Structure formats: structure tokens, C-alpha cells
Amino acid sequence: MYRLIYISTASDALTSADVDAIVDASIRNNAPRNITGVLIYNGLNFLQVLEGTRLNVEEVFNRIVQDPRHISVTTVLAESAELRMFAGWSMAGRKTS
Ligand SMILES: Cc1cc2nc3c(=O)[nH]c(=O)nc-3n(C[C@H](O)[C@H](O)[C@H](O)COP(=O)(O)O)c2cc1C
Structure with missing residues (x-):
């Protein structure tokens, strides 16, 4: 098992619809590849x-x-x-302030 954690900066043009589309694509693509994890966005x-x-x-x-x-x-x-931190979560999305 391999774990990768990254941070990035949202582009200026990013909308909340973009964030929803990213989470949707993540769940769709990650589940068949048995990739789990979490995506946190603070605005x-x-x-x-x-x-x-x-x-x-x-x-x-x-x-x-x-x-x-x-x-x-x-x-x-x-x-x-050794172990997954997010077993069972194909991609959990969290928006924080
Ligand atoms: C912050 C961020 C996180 C992303 N996380 C994932 C992810 O976990 N899995 C994924 O397949 N795509 C993720 N994407 C989207 C990919 O960049 C890409 O748009 C997507 O995989 C294309 O999938 P599609 O060909 O099914 O539309 C993320 C994009 C951004 C900006």
C-alpha cells in the first residue's frame, strides 16, 4: 500500500460547481482502482x-x-x-472554512 498527500492552491476561477465535479470524478475514478482517501477544500x-x-x-x-x-x-x-487511513472511502469530500 502506498500513500500520497499533497496540497495545492485553487485557481482563481474555481467555482463550487467545479469542486462538486472534482469530487464526483474522484469517486467515479478512484473506486474501480481501489484508491481511497479524502479531499479537503478550505476555499x-x-x-x-x-x-x-x-x-x-x-x-x-x-x-x-x-x-x-x-x-x-x-x-x-x-x-x-501498512494500513489505509480511509478504508472504504473512495473519496470523502470536506469543505472547511
Ligand atoms: C484538487 C483536485 C483533486 C482531484 N482528485 C482526483 C481524484 O482523486 N481522482 C480523480 O480521478 N480525479 C481527481 N481530480 C480530477 C482530475 O484532475 C481529472 O480531471 C479527472 O481525473 C478526469 O477524470 P474523467 O476523465 O473521468 O473526467 C482532481 C482534481 C483536482 C483539481
């Missing part, structure tokens, strides 16, 4: 945890990095891990 920054096989996590992350809806994607942690 300015994203923090996302992705966990799964290294191959699957890197494949999804490579797409995320190129997404123009955010910038300055910075990996905080990328490591092998």
Missing part, C-alpha cells in the same frame, strides 16, 4: 490523501497535477504504509 487550498497501490496512486496523481483547476501542487508525503 483557497486543497489537501488530498490518496492511498492504494503505488501504480494506481501515481497514475491518478499524474492527472491531478495537470488539472488547471488548481496550481502549485506540492507533495507533502509519499510513502509505503
